Amino acid sequence: MAAIPLTSRGVERLNQELHRLKTVERPAVINAIAEARAQGDLSENAEYEAARERQGFIEGRIAELEGTLSNAQVIDPTALKNTDGRVVFGATVEIEDLESGDRLAYQIVGDAESDIKASLISVSSPVARALIGKSEGDVVEVRAPSGVREYEVIGVRYV
CATH class of the missing domain: 1.10.287.180 (Transcription elongation factor, GreA/GreB, N-terminal domain)
Incomplete structure (x- = not known):
């Protein structure tokens, strides 16, 4: 396995x-x-x-x-300091919805520990897949059932 x-x-x-x-x-x-x-x-x-x-x-x-x-x-997300500010597994990412201006913060975690109510999103989710590898200031497109959404990466933390 x-x-x-x-x-x-x-x-x-x-x-x-x-x-x-x-x-x-x-x-x-x-x-x-x-x-x-x-x-x-x-x-x-x-x-x-x-x-x-x-x-x-x-x-x-x-x-x-x-x-x-x-x-x-x-x-361990705290050991991920050498990623040059890029979004990786375990990172907490603050994003802004470019259409509504809403700000959200998510930690990217494994499938077994994801919990949207606790702001823990699965690494295999569309949002996380779009964010992986991006840096602060990047704009990402996420294909959701409601259509394409655009988010700007506001911040990346490893806590």
Whole structure:
């Protein structure tokens, strides 16, 4: 399997989720299954079915997290000082929408840690792909479902 790029903060967040799933969620669902079994007939037991479904989700997420973490290539954004101000994986980029004048700041992270609400965009997103390699002052075009948008790179930070 190919290396999965993650920031050090992303690895920490995924490790915390994995720990919570293994130490809190998994034991809780095992107890719920045991309680539902104690009620008798499993063929018409909605609590049992719901608990088994939840267990399947938890086990699948644990396997996904373990696979991601085992193939993680950890990149520390603070160690990226020698990029001549260019946008690279892990950089935080401030951009301005040339049409509306809105300013946005995003950190470019791996697919597994992206969260648009936290301003973390995936390196494979159209915006990140357009920004990679650009410098402060450059204008980029992003093809979005709503049409082509133009953004100016206002600043690049490695934090």
